[in-house]
Amino acid sequence: MVEGIRQRAGGAIARRRRELGLTLADVAREMEVSDGYVWKLEKGLVNLENVSYQRLLALMKALRWTPEEFTQATGVAVPGLTTEEMPGVPPVPLLKVPLKGSEEYLVLGLPGLEVDPRDLRALTHRGGFVVYREGEEPEPGELAVAEPREGDAPLSPVRFLGLNSRRSYVVETLGCPTERRTLEKGDWLLHRVVGEVRVWG
Secondary structure (H helix, E strand, C coil): CCHHHHHHHHHHHHHHHHHCCCCHHHHHHHHCCCHHHHHHHHCCCCCHHHCCHHHHHHHHHHCCCCHHHHHHHHCCCCCCCCCCCCCCCCCCCCEEEEECCCCEEEECCECCECCCCCCEEEEEECCEEEEEECCCCCCCCCEEEEEECCCCCCCEEEEEEEECCCCCEEEEECCCCCCEEEECCCCEEEEEEEEEEECCC
């Protein structure tokens, strides 16, 4: 990375920190590094192309940046987000998740899941959202999203417990307290949850 690009990245990091009203110590604590390291980042003394992927993620989280916003502000490519790759870091599969609503999120992979955007949707839940595969029924014990076939009832995440003797879905709500419900197959669809994602910021 040439010196000018380092200075641009450092300046963007410093501006973002000040915009959020954070101190060097605040960012350092979130990243689990020293104040001096954050100071060096802001002065362009650290080559971000040689920073570990996990540390980049910690920096983005501390400054409440999405990977796209980080790349746009600093000019530094996040592995997997562009065709450029960071040395020593494998490319990260990307997944554009259509959210039930007006926003979309970019997910950098889910543990144990081969990322494939086909039929994947998301539902806001617990300060983030659950990602589910539309049309794929869950196994007993798995999380699912319950969707009414008709009407305006909201989608809700549930735990699928199995089928009763009438072949209806038996589910448990995830609220507090939990509640067991029976959902008729003719009235409801269950979609298998493949992961949970927390939204930064």
